[in-house]
Amino acid sequence: MSDLIADDSQQLIGGKIVRGESPLNLEMPFEKLEGFITPTESFYVRTHFPIPAIDRDAWWLHVEGEVESPFAINYEQFLKLKSVTIPVTLECAGNNRNFLQPKVKGVQWHLGAVGTAEWTGVPLSLLLDRAGVKANACEVILEGTDGGMLEDPKGPPGKLQFARSIPLEKARADVLLACKMNGSDLQPEHGFPVRAIVPGWYAMASIKWLQRIIVTDQPFAGYYQTIDYAYWKRRAQVGELTPLTEMQLKAQIAKPAEGETVPANSSVRVHGAAWTSNGEIAKVELSTDGGSTWNETNLLGEPQPNAWRLWEFNWQTPAAPGNQTLIARATDSLGRTQPVLRDADRGTYMINHLLPITVEVR
Amino acid sequence: MSDLIADDSQQLIGGKIVRGESPLNLEMPFEKLEGFITPTESFYVRTHFPIPAIDRDAWWLHVEGEVESPFAINYEQFLKLKSVTIPVTLECAGNNRNFLQPKVKGVQWHLGAVGTAEWTGVPLSLLLDRAGVKANACEVILEGTDGGMLEDPKGPPGKLQFARSIPLEKARADVLLACKMNGSDLQPEHGFPVRAIVPGWYAMASIKWLQRIIVTDQPFAGYYQTIDYAYWKRRAQVGELTPLTEMQLKAQIAKPAEGETVPANSSVRVHGAAWTSNGEIAKVELSTDGGSTWNETNLLGEPQPNAWRLWEFNWQTPAAPGNQTLIARATDSLGRTQPVLRDADRGTYMINHLLPITVEVR
DSSP states (O other): OOOOOOTTOOOEETTEEEEEETTEEEEOOGGGOOSSSOOGGGSOEEOSSOOOOOOTTTOEEEEEESBSSOEEEEHHHHHTSOOEEEEEEEEOTTTTGGGOSSOOSSOOOOSOSEEEEEEEEEEHHHHHHHHOBOTTOOEEEEEEEEEEEOOOTTSOSSEEEEEEEEEHHHHHHHOEEEEEETTEEOOGGGTSSOEEEOTTBOGGGSOSSEEEEEEESSOOOOGGGTTSSEEEEEETTEEEEEEOOBOOOEEEEEESOTTOEEOTTSEEEEEEEEEOSSSOEEEEEEESSTTSSOEEOEEOSOOOTTSOEEEEEEEEOOSSOEEEEEEEEEEETTSOBOOSSOOGGGTTSOOOSOOOEEEEEO | OOOOOOTTOOOEETTEEEEEETTEEEEOOGGGOOSSSOOGGGSOEEOSSOOOOOOTTTOEEEEEESBSSOEEEEHHHHHTSOOEEEEEEEEOTTTTGGGOSSOOSSOOOOSOSEEEEEEEEEEHHHHHHHHOBOTTOOEEEEEEEEEEEOOOTTSOSSEEEEEEEEEHHHHHHHOEEEEEETTEEOOGGGTSSOEEEOTTBOGGGSOSSEEEEEEESSOOOOGGGTTSSEEEEEETTEEEEEEOOBOOOEEEEEESOTTOEEOTTSEEEEEEEEEOSSSOEEEEEEESSTTSSOEEOEEOSOOOTTSOEEEEEEEEOOSSOEEEEEEEEEEETTSOBOOSSOOGGGTTSOOOSOOOEEEEEO
8 A cells, every 4th residue: 555664754743753644644653652541642643545524513324234223323413322431452453564574565663553542432232232233144344434546456446435344243242433532522533523443453443434334244355354454364274365353462662762772780661561452461571682581571550451551670781881682572361472473474464573672781 | 467468479389379488378369269169279278387297196186174074086086986078168267358458467368268178077066975064064175286486465475276165055066076178188287187167157266286175164265266366346335355256248259350351242250159157148149330230140059058159140241341340249048248348346357348359341
């Protein structure tokens, strides 16, 4: 989709790194990680088309397809529905792509296409129950207002809307239709007036500028879960094109950052965040010697479902100056640990192998 | 996959037009169409990888997956199974691609990536029954011995085998595992020792150099039915990536050929072939004036399921010299007629809109 953008051309907009202007793609400098909640102004922005300018008085959300009573509601009606507020971590499926060797196409995200916000909205199950899902239904397609023409010769001709499906069971379980982010109305770049939040899944599923919810009786094979946002899953050694879904277990170091200088023979705070899907973070280990030895870090706060866990470690830096390689490694409550090496079947997505960074002790 | 090959570089091998040498792709010059059966030496050749050199004494065909009793048989055992002989028309899903404007990637087939042979082989149902298909099975994957590395960045990494799936119902109905073509053992380029014949489907499903039959309990999403050999099928206006299956209704003119000169004020035999899937050819019409008026042609022989029907028409050419545009149009027993215009959702495949050719009356 997007061409390679050199990592060193770090133009900033509002303190975020510009990874693309048209469509707009902005990354949080991950060394700015502080609290559990990412401030809205720091939250990364991922778009595929121009940001739709939606008039709240003209917006309708349609619920249709394999339902007994299709309906549409406007923004005023939507706001009257019972809402909940939950923290959810969203990560772009291509986060860390800039680390891949050799370079691959796609937005060259470093560490910051991830963030955690408090999302306020209406459970999707509430709208599904109101429409009355038919017995033959199996999936729910979420369709955004964003769309346009693709340049991809493998894509469908004509105008395409951004859309993605989720299994009905997941749709009923915990998907939220959010109208507030960190207590304020969604900003245009984050999906105003209403976006989906699909907890635990890569954020391509959390459709912004939501306009249609289509219940369907067969698996959806739209562009954004086949040609794009898919990977090769092996079954009996044979690769099958499979839509991306759940976020993969990962720990990232926020500080010190790649190339940073730290004082020798001192106590330096190393900190970052770690997240997984389904389970919770059990431990985060840190190596300061390129993976020879590992130290367990301190997990901060309390675990919350579908949100990252911050961690820190007090590093006693060596007395001798020189480069040191830092690596973080997460393990979750399901016993999973990050892979050491990249799995090529994942193409340009789901990057969660160990990512060493180098700092200079001086 | 393959790069554009100019149409005017008509290098010939064995009387066939070379559309690619590595992998080998050879087209029958369609003006050579004569009888109902295409001689083996004229039959088009489509390969994706080097032609496997298979020793008949070392070959095994495996039947596995969701079956009660997986087994393997060798060539000698295979030849002892009860066989049938049927004529089946095979057409490459990209046949006529050379007519598309603007030009698209892929082998630049003109009219001759189609042919009809007598295939002798064992019904797939016989092997499935012997293995005992489990109740949860839904598809049968056919895997060839041909394989290699892809250059497509969208493809799976590593070595890929050519493979395709068919629904269990179709697999049981009429799929043949052929060991003879027109009465002789298969030639290496046609899939020796055993290839599948999937009647009515584009030929990418008729896997050559068959090595494995895998019964599966979920739809297969391999490379050759997702990234390649797929099209955009619309459901409620939304395009979904869908594997190519059945051949589309089509009539082709063999003679006179594009650019040929015919005598003025004479009776000229126009002839060709027409085919469809499921139904049979009901009529073939010919226009000699660019589509203003249409004449019904004579259908030759008797209809045979899953095979083309030859047709002819005696054209009284005009007295005045000049160019004339000829168009053939087929209608089948299901009431379908060829579309006038190209459907862009089909990408580089399923080309069956009306294809005018120009001849010179002199």
